[in-house]
Each structure stands twice: as structure tokens, then as C-alpha cells.
Amino acid sequence: EDKVVQSPLSLVVHEGDTVTLNCSYEVTNFRSLLWYKQEKKAPTFLFMLTSSGIEKKSGRLSSILDKKELFSILNITATQTGDSAVYLCAVPTHNTDKLIFGTGTRLQVFP
Amino acid sequence: DGGITQSPKYLFRKEGQNVTLSCEQNLNHDAMYWYRQDPGQGLRLIYYSQIVNDFQKGDIAEGYSVSREKKESFPLTVTSAQKNPTAFYLCASSIDQTGDYGYTFGSGTRLTVV
Numbered sequence: 001e002d003k004v005v006q007s008p009l010s011l012v013v014h015e016g017d018t019v020t021l022n023c024s025y026e027v028t029n030f031r032s033l034l035w036y037k038q039e040k041k042a043p044t045f046l047f048m049l050t051s052s053g054i055e056k057k058s059g060r061l062s063s064i065l066d067k068k069e070l071f072s073i074l075n076i077t078a079t080q081t082g083d084s085a086v087y088l089c090a091v092p093t094h095n096t097d098k099l100i101f102g103t104g105t106r107l108q109v110f111p
Numbered sequence: 112d113g114g115i116t117q118s119p120k121y122l123f124r125k126e127g128q129n130v131t132l133s134c135e136q137n138l139n140h141d142a143m144y145w146y147r148q149d150p151g152q153g154l155r156l157i158y159y160s161q162i163v164n165d166f167q168k169g170d171i172a173e174g175y176s177v178s179r180e181k182k183e184s185f186p187l188t189v190t191s192a193q194k195n196p197t198a199f200y201l202c203a204s205s206i207d208q209t210g211d212y213g214y215t216f217g218s219g220t221r222l223t224v225v
Binding site: 041 | 144146151156159169201213214215216217218219
């Protein structure tokens, strides 16, 4: 059965800290892995990763994929209170052509 | 601007009543999806549709129904058979059927059964 597991479930840090969020997956015929940020309502797209070892970067956020070990990490450096959100990881399945999501990591950044 | 519109944002329902959540997109996307989100459980797929007049059950379809009469619209009905309907409901669409390029999400509808 295809699945996505995220850890930790919850993380509390102070502004300026660096955090690493983890996503491991098991899926037949892996194609891509996606990261989303959900603040209050609609998840918004962050990154799509398809190749191992190639870092995607956007400002203070970066992500990398390891297809051999079947995981991805999302790094946030110099965290700000605006980074507080639930971060979701998802992969498209092979047989059903839909995204399956992990449970998400809830990040809280305090001043 | 293109996007997905869900309405209403908040909905209250008495037990035993059916209620329909609206989802409209103007992105010309083929595929549309309904997810339910509960605290600590991530997103769970209710129904999805890859083309007009066709849809498939997701992982938790019991107590829900959908229709896809137009490409732009994918309404979700929460029936009285759904035992625990209080949740946050998200509608999404994708440009094609594979999901490879990710989804665009609506802002969600929070349903509360009173």
C-alpha cells in the first residue's frame, strides 16, 4: 500500500532557529514528491522534487530528495513567525493517479 | 484571476440533514478532488473526478456523493449517512490526471454539525 509518513508531527521553535522536516514514502513507480504549506486554509505549493540530490531552494526554504532511501527533507533557516503553518508532503500514486498526503508537520515559531 | 472557489466558508448543519458544498474552478483543469481534513490526520480523499460525467471513490467515500456535470464544477453532498461530518473540506484541481504537477486548492469549507 502506498503511504507517506511525516515527522515530527509537531515542532515548536523560536525565531531564528533552523528546522528540518522529514517525509518518507513508499509508492510504486515513484514520479515526484511535493511539499505544501498550509497556514489557515488552502495549502499552497512550495516545491516539486523528481531527482535525487538536487536541492530546490526558495528564499529561506530548501528541499532535497533521496530516492534511494525514499525520503525528502524540507529545511527552513532563520525561521520567522510567518513560517508557522502545517507543512504537507504528498506523492502521486501509480495505480490511481491521485496524490496521497502525509499527516503534516505543524510548525510553530515564537518570537 | 484563475483559481478555485469554494463556498460557503462556514456551514452549520443539523443532524439528519443533507448539505452540499460548492467547488468551482476556472483553470480549465481536467481533474478535481475532494479532501477531508481532521486534526492530526492530514488530508483524506473522499472522491475524485478525472473527466466530466465520471468520478471515483476515494478512501473515505461513505456518506458522501458528488457529481461532475460540467468541467468547472464538482459539488460535494454530505448526506445524513455520514456519521461524523464535522470537518474541514478542501477541494482541489490538477491540470491533468496524473497529479504529477501538484494540485491547486480552494480555501476550504468548515462544516459543523450541531
